[in-house]
Amino acid sequence: MGAPVAIADVAQAFPGRSGERLALDGIDLSLAPGELVCVVGPSGCGKSTLLDLVAGHTRPARGSVAVDGSPVTGPGPDRVMVFQEHALFPWLSVADNVGFGLKQAGVPAAERESTVARWLAKVGLTDAASLHPHQLSGGMRQRAALARAFAMRPAVLLMDEPFSALDAPSRDRLHVELQELWRETGTTILFVTHNVREAVALGDRVIVLSSGPGRIIGDVRVSLARPRVVESERVVALAQDVRRLLDAADQLGIAAPRGGEDDHVVI
Numbered sequence: 001m002g003a004p005v006a007i008a009d010v011a012q013a014f015p016g017r018s019g020e021r022l023a024l025d026g027i028d029l030s031l032a033p034g035e036l037v038c039v040v041g042p043s044g045c046g047k048s049t050l051l052d053l054v055a056g057h058t059r060p061a062r063g064s065v066a067v068d069g070s071p072v073t074g075p076g077p078d079r080v081m082v083f084q085e086h087a088l089f090p091w092l093s094v095a096d097n098v099g100f101g102l103k104q105a106g107v108p109a110a111e112r113e114s115t116v117a118r119w120l121a122k123v124g125l126t127d128a129a130s131l132h133p134h135q136l137s138g139g140m141r142q143r144a145a146l147a148r149a150f151a152m153r154p155a156v157l158l159m160d161e162p163f164s165a166l167d168a169p170s171r172d173r174l175h176v177e178l179q180e181l182w183r184e185t186g187t188t189i190l191f192v193t194h195n196v197r198e199a200v201a202l203g204d205r206v207i208v209l210s211s212g213p214g215r216i217i218g219d220v221r222v223s224l225a226r227p228r229v230v231e232s233e234r235v236v237a238l239a240q241d242v243r244r245l246l247d248a249a250d251q252l253g254i255a256a257p258r259g260g261e262d263d264h265v266v267i
């Protein structure tokens with residue numbers, strides 16, 4: 001079996017005003033088993049495009065994407081995505097949402113029930129099992145989405161800015177909870193964010209992307225003790241180093257994060 005994620009010389013292009021426009025170029029990235037890798041970069045640098053390629057929603061214009069040694073040719077239950085918007089089904093209870101993927105995968109009812117109960121307990125939603133998504137807070141909804149994703153035991157969990165819409169206290173709590181769930185399950189995670197501190201707080205590595213087209217300009221190993229929080233002094237210091245990388249790329253004209261309102265990268 002190969003690396004959980006192996007991306008080799010990938011480019012992706014989309015139709016632009018004057019022909020094809022490169023969104024990603026020369027992307028080489030491998031994740032080790034159980035690694036939590038964060039990808040950070042300015043708005044439009046291709047972070048979601050990268051996740052879509054691993055999820056199999058799109059095929060690369062060039063290069064290859066493989067998961068556990070098999071080329072990605074389309075979506076599959078081995079790759080589960082968690083989005084900024086929770087994407088829970090509003091007409092299903094929390095328990096049925098968490099069990100939805102298991103049901104689709106043909107897991108027998110008894111096993112499904114015990115798996116759902118276990119995951120609801122892990123994310124602290126046992127008492128909310130019969131509620132519907134509109135009855136939950138934003139943090140509870142994202143915890144339900146996490147439970148649904150982890151319950152599938154994916155080879156790779158793909159996370160696209162899952163906590164960006166939350167208030168700071170909920171986000172901080174979920175940072176710690178995610179690190180606990182990740183440690184306990186050994187899941188390989190590819191986590192996309194525009195928040196540099198979040199990337200440093202969560203990642204074993206932080207992959208820094210430039211934009212226009214998205215290229216890897218940094219691969220920063222983070223070896224601080226866990227669980228980490230975004231306010232920790234050492235996280236803030238390392239986030240500043242990453243930010244300097246982005247600024248240097250900007251000055252060299254190979255990235256486009258400008259300080260100011262339009263700069264989507266936050267620290």
Ligand SMILES: Nc1ncnc2c1ncn2[C@@H]1O[C@H](COP(=O)(O)OP(=O)(O)OP(=O)(O)O)[C@@H](O)[C@H]1O
Binds near residue numbers: 041042050264
């Ligand atoms: N389906 C598509 N058709 C045309 N262009 C696209 C498509 N998807 C993405 N793009 C373009 O590719 C580039 C990268 O987009 P992508 O959404 O991956 O960036 P991002 O880093 O995730 O941005 P953000 O942080 O704002 O979510 C952008 O210029 C975007 O306009």
